[in-house]
Amino acid sequence: MYLVSCKYLSKILVNASPVSLFDHSLRRAREATSDDWFLAVAPDAYQELYEAVRHELPADLGLPPFAADLTRDHRGVLRESLRGDWSASTALVARKFSAEVARISAARWRDRLEHKRDREQMLWRLLRIANAPYFVLGASSGRTLRLRIATPWDWRQRFDLRSFDVWGDEAGQPTVRWQASVRDNDTGNDVPVDGHVEIRWSHGRFAKPPEAKVYLDTLHHRVPGYFPLHGSS
Numbered sequence: 001m002y003l004v005s006c007k008y009l010s011k012i013l014v015n016a017s018p019v020s021l022f023d024h025s026l027r028r029a030r031e032a033t034s035d036d037w038f039l040a041v042a043p044d045a046y047q048e049l050y051e052a053v054r055h056e057l058p059a060d061l062g063l064p065p066f067a068a069d070l071t072r073d074h075r076g077v078l079r080e081s082l083r084g085d086w087s088a089s090t091a092l093v094a095r096k097f098s099a100e101v102a103r104i105s106a107a108r109w110r111d112r113l114e115h116k117r118d119r120e121q122m123l124w125r126l127l128r129i130a131n132a133p134y135f136v137l138g139a140s141s142g143r144t145l146r147l148r149i150a151t152p153w154d155w156r157q158r159f160d161l162r163s164f165d166v167w168g169d170e171a172g173q174p175t176v177r178w179q180a181s182v183r184d185n186d187t188g189n190d191v192p193v194d195g196h197v198e199i200r201w202s203h204g205r206f207a208k209p210p211e212a213k214v215y216l217d218t219l220h221h222r223v224p225g226y227f228p229l230h231g232s233s
Helices: 018-023 037-041 043-056 072-081 088-111 116-127 152-158
Strands: 002-008 012-016 134-140 143-149 159-169 175-184 189-202 208-216 226-228
Touching: 012 018, 012 116, 018 088, 018 208, 037 043, 037 088, 037 208, 043 088, 088 159, 088 175, 088 189, 116 159, 116 175, 116 189, 116 208, 152 159
Parallel strands: 002 134
Antiparallel strands: 012 208, 134 143, 143 226, 159 175, 175 189, 189 208
């Protein structure tokens, strides 16, 4: 048993590679990868976005015609050149690209969650439900919180996973929504747990392979398995 103390309880649960999250359900330790998730899951939409960007940049930058041929130097040029907002025309292409990445990423994740046990363990990994209990002290939404985080055994004594759903969202950047419905056996009520994943370039647009940043949208004290202790306010 151990203590985690933080000034504010972060909404960010996990920061992993898309491959680790969507293809391996966080079963492996966080690994670095040189693979470009965008190129792997939405190559046509990715190329269309790259062409729109390349068309608006000076020709003397020496960018290749295909996104798959970008080198580290090319990516550095793009990072420095794309610090502002998208242009109006490129923003439309970017939105289409984001929707396509989100849709396919969600589909790949869903394929790995066929059985209830897979979905249950996925939720535990997202919520950092570990084999040993621990305490988190911090603040969230204007209140002080002291939480005991359950173990899988504790969790199953009180809760039952009814569903775990994922779907792509049309947002400014590729976003996958996730939602669990959990039965609280003590009250007989179904409790929702909501979150989302932002799939974003690391260190700027086109700069490095994207990362998958998992957010918790439900308030911490309402999450099944996050037990508020006396003294929270």
